[in-house]
Amino acid sequence: MKIDHIGYLCKNIQNSLEEFQNLGYQKQSEIYQDTLPLEDGQSRNVFICFLEKDGYRIELVTPINKDSVVYDTLKKRGEGPYHICYQVKNLEAELEQMIEQGYFVIQEPNKAIAFQNSRVAFLFKMGVGIIELVERGFDYVI
Ligand code: NI
Numbered sequence: 001m002k003i004d005h006i007g008y009l010c011k012n013i014q015n016s017l018e019e020f021q022n023l024g025y026q027k028q029s030e031i032y033q034d035t036l037p038l039e040d041g042q043s044r045n046v047f048i049c050f051l052e053k054d055g056y057r058i059e060l061v062t063p064i065n066k067d068s069v070v071y072d073t074l075k076k077r078g079e080g081p082y083h084i085c086y087q088v089k090n091l092e093a094e095l096e097q098m099i100e101q102g103y104f105v106i107q108e109p110n111k112a113i114a115f116q117n118s119r120v121a122f123l124f125k126m127g128v129g130i131i132e133l134v135e136r137g138f139d140y141v142i
Pocket of ligand 1: 005006007059083085132
């Protein structure tokens with residue numbers, strides 16, 4: 001699985017965007033506001049923005065409010081990287097394999113506005129932590 005990006009939690013996305021740009025990162029997207037309801041009725045409630053440097057893609061993620069899926073994680077762990085996202089061609093098939101390998105699904109496949117409505121899912125395993133899978137077509141190029 002090819003790495004798509006590294007997810008990076010921050011308290012204030014505008015502020016972190018400026019700090020990362022000062023470090024030489026290029027802004028790759030607008031700041032998305034993801035409040036779309038998921039299958040389970042919850043919403044992610046996050047601001048997201050993509051940056052790039054030296055071929056590395058970083059996803060800044062900031063909780064919009066206390067209901068955000070990352071609010072507790074940010075509170076507990078502070079600012080910093082918290083997941084690696086991998087590109088997959090068939091999300092269901094890959095999920096099935098990873099569940100067999102002992103991963104737990106922490107967020108079922110759902111469309112993500114920051115990925116032009118491609119579907120993403122989040123998994124967890126001891127020794128690895130949180131990973132994200134994003135469903136990409138064959139012709140997708142970063
Ligand atoms: Ni991500």
